[in-house]
Amino acid sequence: MCDTCGCEGDSPVTYNKPNEEHSHDEKHEHTHEHPHHEHPHHHDHDDKHHSHDPKHEHGHSHGKEIKIEQSILTKNNSLAERNRGYFEAKNIFVLNLVSSPGSGKTSLLERTLKDIGQDLNFYVVEGDQQTMNDANRIAALKVPVIQINTGNGCHLDAEMVNKAVKQLNVANDAVLVIENVGNLVCPSLFDLGESKRVVVISVTEGDDKPIKYPTMFHSADICIINKIDLLPYVDFDVEKAKNYALSVNHHLKFFEVSVKTGEGMEAWYAWLKDVEQHK
């Protein structure tokens, strides 16, 4: 079984560029990088913080205890930091675009590339379980793109991004947009080395999504509320959604947009063009 996404070994992750016949199939390399560094143990060991497993048998000997205190996400986190260092050295601004399926991530990206593709040097990494569809949409706009197909995997991880970026050969001073697998749960745990995490929700979803999926909203920097042209027809309360989102993350910055009509997109573009300020 794959150590990265938990998928079975017969479902390899693939990396493909549109219009290239060569399909670069490979399985995750099972590299083993787990530096056993000591890091401070932040939480205090007061009993009120712990609810012990009832099966825990106190006093029963299980041999010699060796303190590990190692984050289970160490491998991904250290690879993400390596990506981050690479991006910083090349002055690349990286966005990790996350949302549930169907909120309009790819459409948002398409419109952004059409409208300000001349002003910024965009590169795109697309993540989906299957198909080249999204990469083909981006390639049609003459923007360099690579598609990661995760097979059974429910999220992108730092290793996949590392491999994809090497193949994409991103130029210095570029803006790299990574469109994650449509999923509001799993991608929240996996740092990719991005500069900013952008979560997209649409008004056809429930306005309580931020508190139903708080981990994702807590980890994001930007929240884009899409499809606002549909507000007259749905029960979505924008203020309520924003307040819910702010209650899990009071640093969130919002953009209310309609990718379809273009309403609100100028503010998003202005933020993107001001890229130096966000690094």
Next chain:
Amino acid sequence: MHELSIATSIIEIAEEFAVKNKGANITKIEIEVGELSGIVVDSLEFALELAIEKTVLERAKIIITTIKGMARCKQCGNEYVNSDWHTACPQCASMDFDITGGKELQIKSIFIE
């Protein structure tokens, strides 16, 4: 189902530990999972049960301890349980807080014979 990838990461860390400790027999492993870590303990237990087969953890006792989500109010300094990211301070009703605990996702100890 990212709990499965977390389970496989746990096994990987344990396998490496066993190699480094010259094939020591792992009898118990203690894992800490914070309420705000994004991991469902039941799913992790289920994933581990499947994944540990034929690994160094096959015979190990697995103890998963849940750590309460904690927040410190930035208005009045009160420290309180915040299990869902968005609980107001029970003392002053402020929503202005820092999360101080509950994001843990780590292997605490490994016991060997």
